[in-house]
Amino acid sequence: MRKIVAFVAGLVFGLGLLISDMANPARVLAFLDVAAIAEGTWDPTLAFVMGGAMAVSALAWLIAYRRSAPVFGGSLPGAPKQSIDARLLGGSALFGAGWGLAGICPGPALTAAGLGGAPMLLFIGAMLVGMMIYNRVDRMLTAAPA
């Protein structure tokens, strides 16, 4: 049952990205281009998408906090970690640089994998290589004596 939930959740999440047009990199870049505010051509759609997504997600968290376990077994995530460290901020800065460069982040990349032709597949390939490099670097960092 958990496997069906995972597949359906991915499907619904992807449909949301398609309906909101966030699977389209040009739309994401039109939001990030704040200089367009002065020109009157700025596209605020991403803010509506993020607002809608966070509102529904917040509701789900409120329900989760009242439950002792997920509906189909396993355990709920614990309280969020508190420490804001260099890995969090450095990683987020690198991620933001790549996001701004192409207008593509992981969810839209996978959702539009079959729609975006060779350029999207090139991005996805590079993203997976970036994750493989992280896997090796993380192992070295963890193995190194503190």
Place this chain on the structure above:
Amino acid sequence: MPQDWLNGLIGGGLIGAGAGLYLLGAGRIAGISGIAGSVVDGLLDGLPRRALSAWSESLLFALGLLLAPIPFLALGGEIDIRIAAGAPALIVAGLLVGFGARLGSGCTSGHGVCGGARLSKRSLAAMATFMAVAIAVVFVGRLV
């Protein structure tokens, strides 16, 4: 434009619903970089038997994303994917997105839709950082 904003709200609501379903149904965070990264890690490191079911859930969530265009197009949805970046920029961007999101423990979905919605301090700091850097990169891109 208002039609776009409405589609944004509806689509956003579905994104939140997908994340909420994964959380309440399976107790898991719908962070796409975490999901894709755990699939990659499982392939590189091998999978002990006890990790196999979590790994297959990640794989199935990713499969749901990949197949989402089929019902969307079947229901008459239209989408035009426009990618302005050239091949070198796409390679650099992909490497930065993949490596950066794993190092920073999340991307727009994990830190934004999931962590930000429960006001996690780490997620809010991550969101502020990647939004600011992405906006700065687009701004500099205008100048060059």
